[in-house]
Amino acid sequence: MAQVPQTLDALAVRTWCGLALRALGRAREEIDAINVYPVADGDTGTNLYLTLESAATAVEAVFDGYGTGAREPSLADAVRAMAHGALIGARGNSGTILAQLLRGMAQVLAEGAPGDASHTGGAGLRLALRHAADSAREAVAHPVEGTVLTVASAAADAAEGAEGDCGSVARAAYEGARAALAATPGQLAVLKRAGVVDAGGSGLVVVLGALVEAFTGEAVRETPRTPEAVFAAVSDAHARMEAASDARARVEAVSDAHARVEPASEAGLCAEGAEADGPAYEVIYLLEAGDEAVARLRERLDALGDSLVVVGGDGLWNVHVHVDDAGAAVEAGIEAGRPYRIRITHFGLGDVHTGGERPPRERAQRAVVAVVPGEGLAGLYTDAGATAVLARPGEPPASGELVQAVRRAHAREVVLLPNDAELRHTAAAAAEQARTEGIRVALIPTRSAVQGIAALAVHAPERRFDEDVVQMTSAAGATRYAEVVVAERQSWTTAGICQAGDVLGLIDGDVAVIGPDVTATAETLLDRMLQAGGELVTLVVGDEAPENVAGHLEARVRESYLAVDTVVYRGGRQGALLLIGVE
Secondary structure (H helix, E strand, C coil): CCCCCCCCCHHHHHHHHHHHHHHHHHHHHHHHHCCCCCCCCCCHHHHHHHHHHHHHHHHHHHHHHHCCCCCCCCHHHHHHHHHHHHHHHCCHHHHHHHHHHHHHHHHHHCCCCCCCHHHHCHHHHHHHHHHHHHHHHHHECCCCCCCHHHHHHHHHHHHHCCCCCHHHHHHHHHHHHHHHHHCHHHCCHHHHHHCCCCHHHHHHHHHHHHHHHHHHCCCCCCCCCCHHHHHHHHHHHHHHHHHCCCHHHHHHHHHHHHHHCCCCCCCCCCCCCCCCCCCCEEEEEEEECCHHHHHHHHHHHHHHEEEEEEEEECCEEEEEEEECCHHHHHHHHHHHCEEEEEEEEECHHHHHCCCCCCCCCCCEEEEEEEEECCHHHHHHHHHCCCEEEECECCECCCHHHHHHHHHHHCEEEEEEECCCHHHHHHHHHHHHHHHHCCCEEEECCCCCHHHHHHHHHCCCCCCCHHHHHHHHHHHHHCCEEEEEEECCCCEEECCEEECCCCEEEEECCEEEEEECCHHHHHHHHHHHHHCCCCCEEEEEEECCCCCCHHHHHHHHHHHHCCCCEEEEEEEECCCCCEEEEEC
8 A cells, every 4th residue: 555644734635635636537527417406507527626626736836836855845835725726716606615615624724833733633634624614604605405515514523523543534524425415315306306416515525535545545435426326325225214223323324325326327417407597697706805895795796696605715705606697796896806717607598597408519620729818818819719718827727627618619629729838738638638538639839829829810620620730830830929027026037137127028938138118128029029030010918018019019110120010909917018929
């Protein structure tokens, strides 16, 4: 058996996140298939996976920051990173609740001093699970039994009754969660009608199973989730519970029944049992705001819709709500503070809220999926027919998000444009995953959004796939790229030492110009690029760039480079003040 952590430390958190991510990856489709509450939109497993992937990525980043030396991050470092990653990456109702569960655990585990057994042993894990369940319940405006909240509470209850080390406490929590999950159809009529257990609770059982494996090295038994067989076993378990003489026998009756059921068909689950006449939109956003403003926001959103979950704290929150007026939900966030990473999903008529089946949409032959750094470029790419994935500064998309975008493109062939050199491995992983699902994916290693624009300009779906990819790759490769940014700190660069606040001009990722003024630095940068020739200059102007910079550069090109054309786009909040492409 491989060496496993015996106490809660940073390595245990890292191991748990990795195991949970892989387990959710295996269970994702099955959990999606049983998603009937609160909305039968078939994405709970995917949302949980993306949320956990963001948490795991944040933990890995902490370890990467310590390099390969003898020192490792502290438990507090790891759990805070896990909680923050889950918060900013939370998707959907269940993902948002999972983020709060992880945050609740982190609040307890980060308090103890290094080596404090009350926080790193079984006692600490018991406290963390209890606080996690309680804080998640508090984050939901109107808690409903038979959901992930019930499963989390049952896990905490079972953990409180367990003695021993972290492995023993984790196993007790897992078994308690399994028993509670099996009983969810008896608590929610929509689950009973569909013959399934709760999807969010099922995902939490998977995560707790990974926690057991992290501490013991032993994989837990798989938890079947799908329809008729689960329901039959649960009904049998309920009958045995009524005949059981003590509480332990009642728990074992449900747990054993849940363990022996084999998965059944997943067909038709998501359409059955959905609540009619529900809100039309799901609205999710991150919000920078104070506690008092968030308290007022909860009241406002609660009056607008349902499925309200607000998680987070310390000035950063993740807001999730189902409403009919998506604009009003976003406006409420603007009044409370600064909302960003806003996602609005239309559930559709005759679809998830009505129980009617969606007519199957025919797959397109070919599509383009591209990562873009700002809202303006997202609109540009979308208008050109691409599926855009928005990447905020400092918040690159995870591979799961790119896979989801490939699926959303709904095509037999997909061209993937990462538009960032640092996303190469993430995009490659996403492409590989999509290929296992039968989608033909070509990854063009674009390193900037301006290279992606050049590739998209020559995209021709009527060509053979290989020919199209070659032409797009050639156009991207023939486009030199540059960007203008502001230095955040003093640093050594290829152009000398820069100070915080200096304007930097980068060509192909390397600093080429350091200056005090945005417009002058951009002009010098453009001149250097055009010394090697060019026929077309593409300028993508960010919101924080000076208003006159685009006009000044256009005039410069007209006066000094007579055979060169210029095109200007508005990039929105894209991180860089200016992106430049020269073809």
